Amino acid sequence: MTTETEPARRPLNRSRVVQAAVAIADREGVDALTMRKLAGELGYEVMSLYNHVANKDDLLDAMVDAVAAEIDIPSADNPWKTAVRSIAMSAHDVLLRHSWASALWSSRWPGPARLRHMESILVALERAGLPAGAVDMGFHAITMHVQGFTLQKLSFGLAANLDESAARFLREVPADDYPRLTGHVHYHLAGSSQPGAFGFVLDLILDGLAPA
């Protein structure tokens, strides 16, 4: 019976494997991503994956690069500060969307999309006409800001989970021992936390690099 009711499987390829892996990590976290589950979700056996991916390490590298590909690259006719700002904002957004990616970001070898992303930051900074070495230091300041800030936001349970995390904190941590920290959590709970904190500190860095 070759003409069965079962739907014809779409053929597997590298980008379908990577895409499905990203979807699982987005949905359940990167720890829940196993080769067996990934294969099952695609409708194949585990070992089929190894025709399109060298191993799990290779898969993780590819996933990070797929995320990097989502980051905008501004056109060259914007003023340099606008360009750097838009790259940083876009990277921040993308990393928040894929909450597992920030943690892998620094430990994975960069693929083509991430190389293009890094290059675009350097290109924009170079247009600022900074003194020697300032471009290189600015590069680190910017990328560090994006990664550090994103990690920080994610660490305390983003948006939906913020109330839950804060409640757990206030329940488990004695306010008498850590009064300011308790106050800081209340600041977040009150919803008064600056939505523009990311951009504010970013501007501190940009203005520091090229004082008016």
Place this chain on the structure above:
Amino acid sequence: MTTETEPARRPLNRSRVVQAAVAIADREGVDALTMRKLAGELGYEVMSLYNHVANKDDLLDAMVDAVAAEIDIPSADNPWKTAVRSIAMSAHDVLLRHSWASALWSSRWPGPARLRHMESILVALERAGLPAGAVDMGFHAITMHVQGFTLQKLSFGLAANLDESAARFLREVPADDYPRLTGHVHYHLAGSSQPGAFGFVLDLILDGLAPA
């Protein structure tokens, strides 16, 4: 034969377990840390560990807190900027010493030592007499800076491995496609990378928070 030549085993306890785990992670990376290896190194069987640690998750939390305990807390009679600066510098040093810790930092629930560390930053910032909300935002700016910068330094192979990482980069990444990135790597290779970049950007943030 109770009086054998074999050395009497020192009794196990939580802090010995955590300390040994930190030593393994420092030496071989956190991925190489398995419960079996940890037990073996201490001279016990695997399941003995579970008398002192709830599970591996608990162990990792405890390891991060052991690292946090190494960070200096300045006395209250320093000027606030000096205090914040010394906390940040010390945290940066400590995280560089335990190269696996930065990656866990944000995802682990804080223990007492890390709570004290966070509290100390808030205490120092509060002495600056900043406008409302600035303390809370400054707190994030500082901790983000420390974590982001440390991760960044570690990601490109610290000190000893920098030449190796750079060489691999120049070998694998075509200079024609990424000219500025290639230039940036040469900047690092030339040893001209600012040793004080961490402090420089930190001062940008501090000065931005409290303009003179």
Place this chain on the structure above:
DNA sequence: ACCTGAACACCGTTCAAGT
């Protein structure tokens, strides 16, 4: 209270075999 051995339900990956 602390330590141990066997066992269980998982992992990623190798290898030989199919089409």
Place this chain on the structure above:
DNA sequence: ACCTGAACACCGTTCAAGT
């Protein structure tokens, strides 16, 4: 060229048994 099943060497952890 791509897919599969069985097998291997690992994991963390449960459980019952020892002292």
